[in-house]
Amino acid sequence: MTILIRGGTVINHDHSRRADVLIEDGTIVAVAEGLSAPAGAQVIDAGGCDILPGGIDPHTHMELMFMGTVSADDFEWGTKAALCGGTTMIVDFCIPAPGESMLKAYQDWRHKSEKAACDYSFHMAVTSWTKETHDDMEAVAKTYGINTFKHFMAYKGALMVNDDELFNSFSRCAALGALPMVHAENGDVVFRLQETLMGKGATGPENHAYSRPPEVEGEATNRAIMIADMAGSPLYVVHTSCREAHEAIARARAAGKRVYGEPLIQHLVLDEDEYRNPDWDYAAARVMSPPFRPRKHQDSLWAGLQSGSLQVVATDHCSFTREQKRLGLNDFRMIPNGTGGVEDRLLVLWTKGVNTGRLTKEEFVAVTSANIARILNIYPRKGAVAVGSDADLVIWDPARTKTISAKAQTSRIDYNVFEGIACTGAPRITLSGGRIAWQDGELRAEKGDGQFIARPPFPASHVANSTWKEFSAPRPVSRSMPVVP
Ligand code: DUC
Ligand code: ZN
Ligand code: ZN
Ligand code: ZN
Numbered sequence: 001m002t003i004l005i006r007g008g009t010v011i012n013h014d015h016s017r018r019a020d021v022l023i024e025d026g027t028i029v030a031v032a033e034g035l036s037a038p039a040g041a042q043v044i045d046a047g048g049c050d051i052l053p054g055g056i057d058p059h060t061h062m063e064l065m066f067m068g069t070v071s072a073d074d075f076e077w078g079t080k081a082a083l084c085g086g087t088t089m090i091v092d093f094c095i096p097a098p099g100e101s102m103l104k105a106y107q108d109w110r111h112k113s114e115k116a117a118c119d120y121s122f123h124m125a126v127t128s129w130t131k132e133t134h135d136d137m138e139a140v141a142k143t144y145g146i147n148t149f150k151h152f153m154a155y156k157g158a159l160m161v162n163d164d165e166l167f168n169s170f171s172r173c174a175a176l177g178a179l180p181m182v183h184a185e186n187g188d189v190v191f192r193l194q195e196t197l198m199g200k201g202a203t204g205p206e207n208h209a210y211s212r213p214p215e216v217e218g219e220a221t222n223r224a225i226m227i228a229d230m231a232g233s234p235l236y237v238v239h240t241s242c243r244e245a246h247e248a249i250a251r252a253r254a255a256g257k258r259v260y261g262e263p264l265i266q267h268l269v270l271d272e273d274e275y276r277n278p279d280w281d282y283a284a285a286r287v288m289s290p291p292f293r294p295r296k297h298q299d300s301l302w303a304g305l306q307s308g309s310l311q312v313v314a315t316d317h318c319s320f321t322r323e324q325k326r327l328g329l330n331d332f333r334m335i336p337n338g339t340g341g342v343e344d345r346l347l348v349l350w351t352k353g354v355n356t357g358r359l360t361k362e363e364f365v366a367v368t369s370a371n372i373a374r375i376l377n378i379y380p381r382k383g384a385v386a387v388g389s390d391a392d393l394v395i396w397d398p399a400r401t402k403t404i405s406a407k408a409q410t411s412r413i414d415y416n417v418f419e420g421i422a423c424t425g426a427p428r429i430t431l432s433g434g435r436i437a438w439q440d441g442e443l444r445a446e447k448g449d450g451q452f453i454a455r456p457p458f459p460a461s462h463v464a465n466s467t468w469k470e471f472s473a474p475r476p477v478s479r480s481m482p483v484v485p
Contacts, residue, residue, distance in 0.1 A: 084430070091148075179236055264316050
């Protein structure tokens with residue numbers, strides 16, 4: 001199948017130019033001005049539009065068994081929602097249940113994801129440290145095509161790992177050429193604050209935020225950075241939500257450490273006041289970890305994206321219906337943590353970022369696609385409008401308007417945390433694997449159209465991180481010993 005996209009402006013992370021794009025059998029084969037259409041090609045007029053590499057969401061949880069229920073968007077509907085919003089690839093997390101092997105988790109996720117309508121890849125969670133974990137990580141990195149390992153520093157008694165486990169696992173990542181990731185919140189302190197609040201009869205959803213203040217995230221982020229440095233590994237901090245965490249990352253980068261930070265679109269535009277809404281369902285719908293923050297933190301996150309101290313924007317898409325959220329009606333600790341966003345990320349970021357002048361179009365492409373592909377080792381197959389890249393593209397109309405509304409969404413949940421945000425700038429067409437997946441409100445991609453994208457380990461130079469190296473190769477000291485009578 002051959003498609004020629006004519007008359008648009010190609011936006012890459014490093015440059016933009018007027019160019020036509022020729023696609024053959026799922027791959028971009030030419031990017032140049034004035035291309036002529038081969039016989040039989042479908043021609044798409046992209047006049048007035050930008051041509052962007054498809055969005056990559058590096059952080060989703062489709063059909064995740066979590067907090068006593070299962071997240072409502074499965075791989076079929078979560079990826080269809082993604083395509084409607086211009087995202088052509090997601091990266092989800094394989095999370096082994098307690099005592100379960102990584103191999104089993106991988107097989108379960110491969111099975112669940114057969115329904116995916118767009119391309120997808122996985123991270124693997126390390127939820128305990130045993131000899132089996134140590135051994136399995138090699139197969140995960142080298143055979144399964146998963147070069148990223150996620151660690152939860154929160155969810156005490158469930159997924160949380162301690163510093164010993166972090167150090168072991170980060171060291172193993174360094175040896176394998178893998179990138180460790182952290183959910184950085186101090187789970188012990190969160191647990192204590194939750195107990196204290198509940199003890200005072202504070203059961204409402206706003207207490208979710210009060211039990212997870214920015215300090216618990218700042219402390220854990222800083223700790224993970226220091227542990228990664230001592231283990232000689234780089235580090236990727238998921239859902240960086242506050243100034244304290246951003247500052248720890250910026251400080252580390254200024255000291256030469258390879259540390260990456262991932263704000264979510266939710267934290268960039270929604271604030272803690274959402275939890276004080278008198279409607280319980282409204283507030284509970286917004287419960288996620290880390291929680292939405294007081295407004296001043298948003299300025300810090302935007303500044304990080306602008307300056308490059310934060311590199312990517314994700315969603316942590318983990319959707320639960322109103323009914324599911326009611327599991328925590330009498331106890332905020334039982335409200336399933338998670339919000340949606342995979343369908344809305346690009347539109348909201350364009351409106352609040354590009355249209356306000358905070359981000360250039362090229363920076364938008366960097367943080368929604370190219371930087372993610374580079375950090376996850378799939379660039380330039382993904383993340384670029386370039387010859388040889390997969391034809392995952394968005395024909396983006398910067399003048400198209402859309403007001404976000406749950407009524408019109410593809411996601412299976414019955415609300416939207418961005419409800420009512422009026423966006424200017426939206427997809428006209430999403431192409432996935434060289435086919436039109438979505439056009440002008442009509443979803444064409446089907447269940448199962450997506451493919452698993454393996455991500456090999458990184459070259460050794462990527463993990464040569466450490467200021468600790470000078471300590472890890474001890475130099476012998478010649479010393480005269482005191483004579484003890
Ligand atoms: N945070 C959420 O809000 N949901 C899923 C997991 C997480 O860390
Ligand atoms: Zn199967
Ligand atoms: Zn998390
Ligand atoms: Zn997550």
